Amino acid sequence: MAKGLNRSKLAGCAALAFATLFAGAASADGTVNIYSYRQPDIIKPVLDAFTAETGVKTEVLFLDKGLEDRILAEGQNSPADVILTVDISRLTNAKAKGVTQALDDATVNANLPAEYRDPEGHWFGVTKRARVLYASKDRVKETAITYAELADPKWKGKICMRSGQHDYNLGLFSAAIAHWGPEKTEEWMKGLKANLARKPDGGDRPQAKAIFAGECDLALGNTYYVGLMRTNEKEPEEKEWGNAINVVFPTFENGGTHVNISGAALAKNAPNRDNAVKLIQFLSSHKAQQVYAAQTYEYPVEPGLEPSDVVKAFGTLNADTLSLDEIAKNRKAASEMVDRVGLDDGPSS
Incomplete structure (x- = not known):
């Protein structure tokens, strides 16, 4: 006492x-x-x-x-x-x-x-920032990829990401639940897990580093990190990571890209x-x-x-108009889904 x-x-x-x-x-x-x-x-x-x-x-x-x-x-x-x-x-x-x-x-x-x-x-x-795909300039020729396509077996062993329990990914998964419903989203998440190149780890910038190193071809990341990497004069290796990728704006069926x-x-x-x-x-x-x-x-x-010239260079953002309040309501369900699927255990579990 x-x-x-x-x-x-x-x-x-x-x-x-x-x-x-x-x-x-x-x-x-x-x-x-x-x-x-x-x-x-x-x-x-x-x-x-x-x-x-x-x-x-x-x-x-x-x-x-x-x-x-x-x-x-x-x-x-x-x-x-x-x-x-x-x-x-x-x-x-x-x-x-x-x-x-x-x-x-x-x-x-x-x-x-x-x-x-x-x-x-x-x-x-x-x-606002968009949850997009970092795509290898050398190995990915597609310029339009939907969120749904991240579960396509064609990307098996080619996707990197940070923890599914991170707020940025939970926001995306919550938006997916709002668009697709929980059952379809869970099946999609299982496909995403099967396509991972490795166990989720690190932040968004290390995913770009992994693409630069040839460990994967695609990664989930926020747009602003690309700007930070490409303008980083103090750590020039980050400029190499940022310049090794293209920004692809994945979309839901309504044609919008998830934003936070x-x-x-x-x-x-x-x-x-x-x-x-x-x-x-x-x-x-x-x-x-x-x-x-x-x-x-x-x-x-x-x-x-309009955004800055650095951001304009990423491409055109068509932001999803889904209410952020609605997204927030699905956060608990998204977090439980990540655990249920075992997303953070990696592709081989």
Whole structure:
């Protein structure tokens, strides 16, 4: 009992100390406090543009995990105003844990299509990325491949991927369930497993490395990693990986490619709520989406707003218009399916 009590006291002290870090900023005029899963250098240009336009300063706390639990621990005294993150699962998790509040704002709603907004206003998509195929320039001549065709035996031993339990793949599988239903999706997943070149492992960039090394011909990956690899001056070997592949935009039967988002949410107890709303309004704007998307090699959410030249070079994206809220509802079923099929065990199991 004593140990449990000590742990509770320590956790409480840690939360209080953490909140104190932002105490000045939280009560100051002209400030907004951002808790972010996105790296500070990625979001700095768009936040600088926000400050230049509005005069509101930004304070950023970056965490690579536990953001929602941190806000919960801080409770009503949390200095968090806005949450920035990627992937629909993290946005819906923040909502489910009760660390967000609803925002019904005419400006934001007008700027962002409904499929990239929470129906109850708890999160908003700002940029989008597509779950595509990395295809060997030397060994894959096809320029159009559907998601369904990834189960075709013609690709046996030729596909690489990261863990099926990763959020990015779960998003794709959840979309497949929405389009095909669970039974067809499970049969498809069995075919995908049979076509794997090896046990799922690593991140998206290592899949491009495996194609470069001749270990596989196709891989599932997010579009923005291609931009990061092809422009990586610090690690030129990544440029070789990125330049060894073509981007193929696989589609469902409706002709759309699965997309996910980076997004923002209004924190439940935002002490600087007015400034937080200003930031979310700004992030939804034409100007901010251009800056943000260019920095991250992603696509603006605003219809008709073109991506950067680096991203344009990937090819034309026809994004699936399936609601991200609907995709999120299938996540648990998708995760259970991955385990049931044994996708992460590799092709020989």
